[in-house]
Amino acid sequence: MSTKLLIQRSSQPARLGWAMAACAGALLAYTLRPHDTTPTTASQTPSTLNAPDQAFTRTFIGTEPDGVLASTGHDLSLSPELIRRFEYHLTAVGERTQAQIRAAIEADLARELNEQGRQHAMRILDAYLKFKTALGNLNQPRMHEVSGTALAQHFKAIRDLRALYFQTDEIKALFGDVDEYDDYMARKLAIVQNKSLTPAQREAELDKLKDALTPENRAHVEQPVVHLTLAAKEEQARQNGASAADIQQIRTQLVGADAARRLEALDREEAAWKERIRQYQQARTTDPQQAQQLKATLFTPQEQLRLAAYE
CATH class of the missing domain: 1.20.5 (Single alpha-helices involved in coiled-coils or other helix-helix interfaces)
Incomplete structure (x- = not known):
């Protein structure tokens, strides 16, 4: 999905679930990974999805895939948007067969890309599906081993596995933002767990680490704070008898x-x-x-x- 602000209520990525449990507040920012795939709510009717059956339409009712996949001339523009587009459709796993999902993705791509771009995107899709399957067999660190070093090693294992399925230029274009964010999380955990730092030193190191991020990833780091603030303000307003219009005004001001x-x-x-x-x-x-x-x-x-x- 695109990186514009999306408010999530469930379905968070599980890749760092064990790390979240170990460092709770310190890793709260992970709840909005750059490859967040929650469908964007839209005002379109279900027909905008061109879904072939009612069950699939109902799954995505009120949503649409977003992001720009094509450059001038409808050539494929490699970017994280392509992976987010795949993941949008892959949320139907368990409700549709892989063949049905693949067909839906191919039809979606054909609407935006020329034939050469569509073929390239479908080759990347096949590689991505194989990578995700292999990723499921990757060993997860044990809870008592959670550390910045363990996290970094785990991410390295993921990247080594990914290199078996994608070309170097594809990895940089498709996963560069995620890799930067993963590095940030591993280094952040190392700083949080460094007992030799004073609170002031730790805060300074964390600020320095965050400032080194791209603007896009820095926004992902800061979004959970906004979400928590919004949730607290909504709850307080409802307790004070706020109307639906009042709640919308609070939301508009914050997000x-x-x-x-x-x-x-x-x-x-x-x-x-x-x-x-x-x-x-x-x-x-x-x-x-x-x-x-x-x-x-x-x-x-x-x-x-x-x-x-x-x-």
Whole structure:
């Protein structure tokens, strides 16, 4: 996805889950990796996705892939946007087969790229899928071994594996921002764990480390602070009886109008889900037969798998 501000409520990347547990607040910034893949909420109808079946359309309803993939003449422009575009479609894993997802990606690419660019992008997709499969077999450091050094070694192992599937220029163009961010996280953890530093020295080292980042990655580091501030202000405002318009005003002031609209859309989506759950639970207590009918009409097969938590 593009690097414009996206407010997440769930589905964070798991690659550093063990490190997050070990250094909690110190690594909070990881919640918004440069390759964040949460779909952008949009005002378009589901038809903008050109989805071939209803289940896929419903999965991405109200969202669209963003980012620019093509240069002048519809040639492929190698950048992290291409990986984010792949990941947008790959969020449907488990709901669609890999062949279906690959076909959807190919159709998406064909709308923006010329034939040469499409073929190049599809070759990169195949390499990326093989890399992700191999990545699943990579050993994870043990919790008690978490350190800046262990983190750096783990990232090196990932890069060595990646080099088996991509050319050098592709790695720099597609993953350069992620590599810089990973290096930052490993060095940050080393500074946080350095007991020889005074609080003032530690703060100075962290500031120096952050200042060395590209503006894009520096924004990713600072975004979680904004998110925490927003969540606290929203909660306080609701306790004081704020209206929906008041909440939107707070959001707009802190994260901008576009992100505020996306949050508002998420609110509507969450409210609609809760209402469907309410109807289903009520029917289960009064009319089990009707509950089964509601289960079939209100929820997709994928959503029905989640209903066990409410039964």
